[in-house]
Amino acid sequence: MGSSAAPSSCHPLLFPLLFLIWAVVLFPSPTGAGPVSVPSISANFTASYLQFIDNSGAFLASQNSSFQARITNAKPESTSFYFVIIHVDSNTIVWSANRNQPIAKSSELRLTANGLTLYNDTGHPIWSTPRNLPSVSSMHLLESGNLVLLDGRNNTLWESFDFPTDVLVVGQKLRVGKSLVSSLSDGDLSEGSYRFVIGYNDAMLQWNGMNYWKLSMDKRAFRDTNFPVEYMVLNFTGLYLIGGNGLQIVIKVILDDSSDVSANSPYFRIVKLDQNGMFSVVKINVMGRSSEQEFRGPTDSCQIPFICRRLGVCTNGGSCQCAPAFHYDPNMNSGDCVPTDGSLALPGSCNGSSSNSTAVKYLTLRNDLDYFSNDFADPVVHDVSLSACQNLCSINCSCLGVFYSQVSGSCYMVMNYIGSIMIKSSSTDRLGYIKTIALGVPNGYSQKTKSDFPVVAVILLPSSGVIVIALVAILIWLRRRRRRWEKFADSKLGRDYSSSSAEGEMEFVSIPGLPIRFDFKVLAVATGGFKTQIGSGGFGTVYKGTLRDGTDVAVKKITCLGSQGKREFLTEIAVIGKIHHVNLVKLKGFCAYRGQRFLVYEYMSRGSLDRTLFHGEPVLQWNERYEIALGTARGLAYLHSGCEHKIIHCDVKPENILLHDKSQVKISDFGLSKLLSPEQSGLFTTMRGTRGYLAPEWLTSSAISDKTDVYSYGMVLLELIRGKKNSSPQTHSNNSSGTDSNRENVAPSSSSSGESGNRLVYFPLFALEMHEERRYMELADPRLMGQVRSEDVEKLVRVALCCVHEEPNLRPSMSNVVGMLEGGVPLGEPRMESLNFLRFYGRRFTEASTLKENMNSEQNQLMLYRQPTTNSNSSYNSFSYMSSQQVSGPR
Known part of the structure; x- marks a missing residue:
């Protein structure tokens, strides 16, 4: 009995020790893995599905365990694994990292100081957070389901919420x-x-x-x-x-x-x-x-584009059958419909060549059928015949069918992909035609035409041959006569006849996002032969027109087609055609005819801001000026941050701000616009814009960015406040205690002396001086006769001065400008050290104005920057005199 007591007394300690050794040997802990269901993990952590197989691949949980981070498969039988965030109770995957590149069971996820990286089973990275993150300290799964990476100070470096699936x-x-x-x-x-x-x-x-x-x-x-x-x-x-x-x-x-x-x-x-x-x-x-x-x-499920697969007709919320002249493909289980006629086939993949060398036939759909995209896209062309519409599709290998309106002559194309057909949801006269290819006919219509022509009959019947030849000769004569008449008409209207070609004009049809293409005759009739000119700009003249439906339009004729003319035109229609905003002029369409280019805009009844502000009667009231400032800021904010690509206008000025009834304000003229993807630096090689609104960086070879538009907007804002051009001379008395707000209308002193009487000043400099003295009413348009409060003027002055900082990074974004004008963002405080350059602008403005008066010459050159001869602590660059052409760029 005594001998058996010893082992018994060791039992409570021996078995736990043996169990611990056994567990460590058989189930080694993963490096840095830590326990499951912890809300955070430190760096130098590695995980894989195999390491957490008993917990469905989970290694991280939110505080209340509502969400888990797992390496798992979407279905139990699947061999494809993903790094996901899952809502535990509902078993719903709410986010996945590698959805397009699944991994194997043995693949690893590693958290290091450089971020989070997922490797495949061969050790190659297939997904990661950005590689330029600052030092990562830990990874957390929040109770909201957001996976975040933090630095040592708990600042968020990356979060899954920014990358939804x-x-x-x-x-x-x-x-x-x-x-x-x-x-x-x-x-x-x-x-x-x-x-x-x-x-x-x-x-x-x-x-x-x-x-x-x-x-x-x-x-x-x-x-x-x-x-x-x-x-x-x-x-x-x-x-x-x-x-x-x-x-x-x-x-x-x-x-x-x-x-x-x-x-x-x-x-x-x-x-x-x-x-x-x-x-x-x-x-x-x-x-x-x-x-x-x-x-x-x-x-309605029938509105889903592929609910009935290709060319299936959807009815009753999801009941499918093939369109007439089509049936389900008997050789495949895809559910797609193919032509019932075995000699026809749907076009294959587009390899860049047109299909005009292949016999094309169009199968007509029932008149009660329509296509989903027709209600969301503009026609590719107006006022054409059905045959012209189909011909456009035939020569475009990406076109798979057309829908044609007999009333308006509008042609809609089905491009690249074709989905299900739907019953018409509205009264429209559009009829659909599906493009098919005739099998075994290599040369298409041309071969068919040649083989069917009765050549033998012409040879055997000489009289028939004579008749045919005579008819051909008459047709040729009539065609040449019409061309001569058109050439004469072109010369009367100032059109370039020699630069056109069918192929050259047809290329515009394939531009992505192309707006409506107008026929030249339609625009000629609408504008009465281009008689009523309502404006002109750097790239063309604008005429008022009225379309057949009574819609007023502004037709811009591009007149400066130099080496970059075609590029500018394509840029403008590609950019404006895709964007829509209440504060941007809508491009309704375009026309390309015999080497000429026309843009058709919505008509703005009150014209440009410069006419209304500087010359208009009655005087533009303060609340209208404020709405113009706000609307312009919203439009620019959209261009800078609301589009798919950042758009820099590059020519913000009153002439490009248009007004309509009920105080509508819209920005126009995107001929100088530049598209920037996030990866591009924003450097341009040519100076663009208008003297008086050009930011200093144009003259210093610095990067041109959206902050360049902010500067120009600030200059426009100052002109809104004053009611005059910034560069028009005004007088400024040295009596700082004076409050005569009408003194800007006093005739300028020829002496320009700053010590006696009055001196000529540059208005942005005057605004800076009055801001320093908090005398804002000195800056308001005197025609308002006290109808504006000092705090209202102060608001716009402070915003304007912030916008014209010399250093672009000190200027606010246009989104922040909108916030400041609306009151959601605190007003910025102008930085004096970044506004001192206005003092040198003002000095050169005074010198140039006096010199111009003395010389009485329009060719006087304005020196914008020059190192002052007196001692100064400033370090501004020295510039020689620059002409207005050099400053403004080609106009």
């Missing part, structure tokens, strides 16, 4: 330019063909880049304001598009039973773009594991 959770912002992209299937998270995109004015669904639904179309969506959209967010009450620096609701969708969904409720709400192209808000009951759609778009 196909799901949004409550509180996650989907910003302008971002999108949700559908997955291919439940088991394959790869990106599909559907996108939900946040635009500047709306949110929209797209299939292969083509719109098919907008949020504002839904009857439950209400538009509150016209502010530019900044982001979309889902909260416990509804779905919102937000603008106005995050303070204004643009569009809202209030959801039912919102009180049931809160932070502490058993419900979980998400926004989802599913694999079939349906956008929905889903409320998930995490207790009963049930879900319901609270909102969906589009409500």
